[in-house]
């Protein structure tokens with residue numbers, strides 16, 4: 001599971017932006033699926049290497065997607081759909097990014113603790129934390145996709 005690099009053009013065209021956001025959303029959804037699998041395997045079937053890999057991936061995966069949205073996607077939407085989009089909607093998404101990044105750090109620490117000192121782990125609390133994180137992230141992505149699909153023409157719909 002790698003993090004797709006967003007293109008660096010200052011004036012990315014809509015198809016490029018859509019391709020990039022689709023890749024970044026999918027990367028986060030792959031992360032959610034991996035975290036759900038881990039949560040389902042608690043407490044007895046923990047793959048230590050996979051756990052360590054997820055701990056290292058979680059924050060950069062979420063942060064790179066958010067950086068692209070904040071720096072490319074949201075400015076594009078603001079400039080092209082100012083009549084259709086409520087500024088409070090983007091403010092809400094921006095706040096959810098902060099919350100998810102903070103939550104990602106907490107999950108990262110919890111996973112690292114599980115690897116370092118599995119005997120100290122509270123599996124029930126960890127499972128609850130993992131589910132809270134990936135379910136919230138899935139809801140956020142679903143909302144963003146619905147928003148983009150409402151704003152954009154049918155032939156550019158995100159999958």
Ligand SMILES: [Fe+2]
Nearest residue numbers: 069093140144
């Ligand atoms: Fe987002």
